[in-house]
Amino acid sequence: xxxxKSSVDCLHCPLRRKKAFxxxxxxxxxxxxxxxxxxxxxxxxxxxxxxxxxxxxVYTVLEGVLYRHRTxxxxxxxxxxxxxxxxxxxxxxxxxxxxxxxxxALTPAKLCVFERNKFYSLFSxxxxxxxxxxxxxATQETLLDNTIVSLGQRNAYQRIAHFFAQxxxxxxxxxxxxxxxxxxxxxxHHISEALGITPVHVSRTLNKLKRESVVERSNxxxxxxxxxxxxxxxxxxxxxxxxxxxx
Amino acid sequence: xxxxKSSVDCLHCPLRRKKAFxxxxxxxxxxxxxxxxxxxxxxxxxxxxxxxxxxxxVYTVLEGVLYRHRTxxxxxxxxxxxxxxxxxxxxxxxxxxxxxxxxxALTPAKLCVFERNKFYSLFSxxxxxxxxxxxxxATQETLLDNTIVSLGQRNAYQRIAHFFAQxxxxxxxxxxxxxxxxxxxxxxHHISEALGITPVHVSRTLNKLKRESVVERSNxxxxxxxxxxxxxxxxxxxxxxxxxxxx
DNA sequence: CGCCAAGTTGAACGTGCTCAAGGGCTGTGG
DNA sequence: CCACAGCCCTTGAGCACGTTCAACTTGGCG
Numbered sequence: 001x002x003x004x005k006s007s008v009d010c011l012h013c014p015l016r017r018k019k020a021f022x023x024x025x026x027x028x029x030x031x032x033x034x035x036x037x038x039x040x041x042x043x044x045x046x047x048x049x050x051x052x053x054x055x056x057x058v059y060t061v062l063e064g065v066l067y068r069h070r071t072x073x074x075x076x077x078x079x080x081x082x083x084x085x086x087x088x089x090x091x092x093x094x095x096x097x098x099x100x101x102x103x104x105a106l107t108p109a110k111l112c113v114f115e116r117n118k119f120y121s122l123f124s125x126x127x128x129x130x131x132x133x134x135x136x137x138a139t140q141e142t143l144l145d146n147t148i149v150s151l152g153q154r155n156a157y158q159r160i161a162h163f164f165a166q167x168x169x170x171x172x173x174x175x176x177x178x179x180x181x182x183x184x185x186x187x188x189h190h191i192s193e194a195l196g197i198t199p200v201h202v203s204r205t206l207n208k209l210k211r212e213s214v215v216e217r218s219n220x221x222x223x224x225x226x227x228x229x230x231x232x233x234x235x236x237x238x239x240x241x242x243x244x245x246x247x
Numbered sequence: 248x249x250x251x252k253s254s255v256d257c258l259h260c261p262l263r264r265k266k267a268f269x270x271x272x273x274x275x276x277x278x279x280x281x282x283x284x285x286x287x288x289x290x291x292x293x294x295x296x297x298x299x300x301x302x303x304x305v306y307t308v309l310e311g312v313l314y315r316h317r318t319x320x321x322x323x324x325x326x327x328x329x330x331x332x333x334x335x336x337x338x339x340x341x342x343x344x345x346x347x348x349x350x351x352a353l354t355p356a357k358l359c360v361f362e363r364n365k366f367y368s369l370f371s372x373x374x375x376x377x378x379x380x381x382x383x384x385a386t387q388e389t390l391l392d393n394t395i396v397s398l399g400q401r402n403a404y405q406r407i408a409h410f411f412a413q414x415x416x417x418x419x420x421x422x423x424x425x426x427x428x429x430x431x432x433x434x435x436h437h438i439s440e441a442l443g444i445t446p447v448h449v450s451r452t453l454n455k456l457k458r459e460s461v462v463e464r465s466n467x468x469x470x471x472x473x474x475x476x477x478x479x480x481x482x483x484x485x486x487x488x489x490x491x492x493x494x
Numbered sequence: 495c496g497c498c499a500a501g502t503t504g505a506a507c508g509t510g511c512t513c514a515a516g517g518g519c520t521g522t523g524g
Numbered sequence: 525c526c527a528c529a530g531c532c533c534t535t536g537a538g539c540a541c542g543t544t545c546a547a548c549t550t551g552g553c554g
Binding site for chain 2: 095100125127145149
């Protein structure tokens with residue numbers, strides 16, 4: 001894990017070239033360039049934010065995948081969602097100065113670092129960017145809504161299928177998946193902790209999905225030979241807009 | 248249901264007098280006054296927003312309680328959360344122009360009406376207010392996080408207890424509850440749809456909570472004779488900041 | 495080779511679901 | 525004033541999805 005001064009310049013941010021992201025104008029770009037105070041590289045498994053610990057920084061994901069999670073008194077853990085390129089990490093920290101979840105890297109990841117104290121200057125100086133922040137927050141809300149619907153109404157089989165459909169869709173649009181291959185090292189216990197299903201039952205249910213050729217796994221990576229079939233058994237219809245703003 | 252021109256003036260908004268809400272300065276107040284284009288009064292049970300129907304308006308709750316919900320293909324329904332005074336109704340509509348849930352009044356309610364097309368002017372003209380919007384969105388996220396944790400990790404008993412603790416806490420701080428009495432006509436099927444538990448099992452579990460004197464019900468209204476006991480069996484620790492911004 | 499983490503599989507159990515019947519309350523109409 | 529409908533809640537009994545406990549397999553890595 002290391003922090004370095006902007007090795008990736010915002011002016012040439014590789015994310016902007018991806019189809020999913022909207023362009024910024026020159027003024028915005030220059031502001032973001034100055035707003036970004038550095039970069040954080042983390043290894044897989046390392047924590048970026050910890051529950052109840054207020055850090056001075058807020059991040060956006062430049063590369064890699066992380067997950068937000070919370071641990072209860074009894075030690076059980078709930079994964080809230082996955083953070084992919086373009087996502088904001090620690091928005092609650094920036095807004096309320098408190099955070100009630102941890103954020104851990106699932107893959108090696110690269111994050112852009114911002115000072116949360118200066119976050120307000122983004123609102124006062126660049127309404128377009130402030131609007132983007134809120135856009136991203138509202139989009140997150142939609143994702144959390146989806147998760148609540150899954151946990152509340154679907155059984156293990158549908159839940160896992162829907163989980164994959166959702167994750168794949170987001171991963172594909174942020175360059176972390178393509179051609180049916182999900183380039184994220186998801187283990188059964190992640191699915192277990194994300195969906196509130198025991199690892200044992202995750203295993204059984206996954207095997208059923210494998211037998212039905214909805215899901216495949218090799219070297220620890222999942223793939224989906226027939227994405228339409230996946231969407232169908234998952235009853236998944238994608239709610240996400242095709243393009244999105246970026247800080 | 249009727250729309251009338253601002254019978255409640257923002258300058259004398261009754262919500263601001265409540266302890267939970269922050270003050271606005273004169274410039275902000277004047278802007279909000281102009282930004283608000285009217286008021287919407289709805290009866291209990293009537294819908295304010297419908298899934299997939301883009302309306303031109305966005306709202307804030309002035310009085311009463313509503314709930315956001317989504318209906319699946321098979322007809323099952325999930326309540327996502329409850330909207331109480333000060334909450335924004337239809338933020339996703341304002342940001343993305345799409346909405347994937349319905350909003351229905353639980354009690355008779357009064358809403359402030361805003362044009363979603365003009366929402367951007369709030370960002371460009373009043374960064375402090377824009378910041379408030381994002382603050383509210385981030386707070387919502389925390390609430391949804393809590394719900395996900397409940398649905399994923401807790402059994403029916405803990406879920407219901409936590410649900411009440413959470414709802415009461417929010418209701419209390421927005422003036423919809425006091426002295427242990429929750430002034431919202433919640434039926435068993437609401438709990439069922441919010442927590443993914445069948446009405447039958449909700450009934451059984453509620454009776455257990457009643458027997459233990461954690462919960463009481465009279466005339467269809469819940470009350471909690473011992474809020475500390477409730478928080479304890481719910482393993483609830485309140486994540487909400489004591490004061491909050493308001494549009 | 496041996497270790498450890500992750501996944502698999504079996505068997506028994508339990509929380510919560512389903513189906514079904516009955517009771518209480520409220521509003522409406524005879 | 526009673527009859528009846530409709531909604532909500534309650535209670536019982538059987539069932540099933542998912543859990544728990546435990547043993548075994550597999551694969552990566554020292």
